[in-house]
Amino acid sequence: MLARTYRQNGPLRREFYSKFNKDEKYFKGKLSELASNRIFRFFLPRSAVVMSNIVLPAGKNSVIEIDHIIISKTGIYIIEEKNWRGTYYCGPDSWYVMTGYNKFKPIKSPEKQHERHYRFFIKWMIKNGFGQYIDMVKPTLLLNRMEFYHSGYIKMNFYRFPFLLLFDIYDDYFTEKKRIPKEVIDKIAQKLAST
Template sequence: MVVIIGILLILAFVFLLIFGKSTAEIRGEEGEKIVRKKLNRLDKNKYTIINDVVFNINGKKSQIDHIVVSDFGIFVIETKNYKGAVYGSESSYNWTQYLFKKQFKLYNPIKQNQGHIYALQHVLKGLMPLDFISIIVFTNRSKLKVKAQTHVIYTQKLIRVIKLYDEVSLNNYMKEAIIETIKKHNIKDNN
């Protein structure tokens, strides 16, 4: 009986390794779900939310957590669900996370999101000059110690920051063309 239980535990572990998600992936999805709920509070007539977009640009994949196409520009949102204190600046290559007296390096999310904006510009090239607003959103699990011009905020400030942008720059025709182009190039939806 003990052998059978042992074998079942080993099989369950192997199954999780092959088909399961890592803890980081699960935490990331949890953070994205929190942000998705916040974004769903926006006026649907002015804001169109597209979640979890993946582009293939010249053989390189770019995964964007959230794109909000609005009357006021295009918001490109990167979600982070880290625990502990996070230190960084606009220009540093890496940021540092301090957790339980340990130190971890993470790629600067502002630079990461800039890569997402470049991918989005590539997909939308030729449509028109567009305004992109980069926002990095952290859940409340972290304590931010970041110096940056780019919006690096907690989830509870997301809607307030988006609504800071109130100058109309896109009409309905332009928004529809942008949304259709994003959806057409989103390989996550096309598989």
């Protein structure tokens, strides 16, 4: 099968990574993301494109980094991946990590972070002439290794393992009516790669 891959190498990405302090936590996160990237590439069809660590403009003097983007005939999946250990409570407005018996500490919500990614990705799609496909953009959380005390308030699609996401992508091949032509998949990927 082996999905195709494009690597972003535009000026925005180079500038973003030149300022980055790469500590041990950074590399652990990137290793897990690399494993997910390999799973996506190996199990998705050749018509799909897998991209990782995509940096896009997010307003004046600001950028976002999207962990993975899968562009397939049936949708564009923008994926925020978290590889946190522990037990989490997801409330309507905030997320919390369990620090002891019935003790929780507030943390930044990956869902709110990814909602921001989604907004700027939609703006990028429109600005670059792909506005007719924005209804096919599917923001997705990949929450590896996390245990949930309560997850009922998560509004986005979320998955605990990359393979579960793959099952839904394949399911979309049978249920989604609208399709993205291969030429458009390639144009979106090429434009992202050069950003």
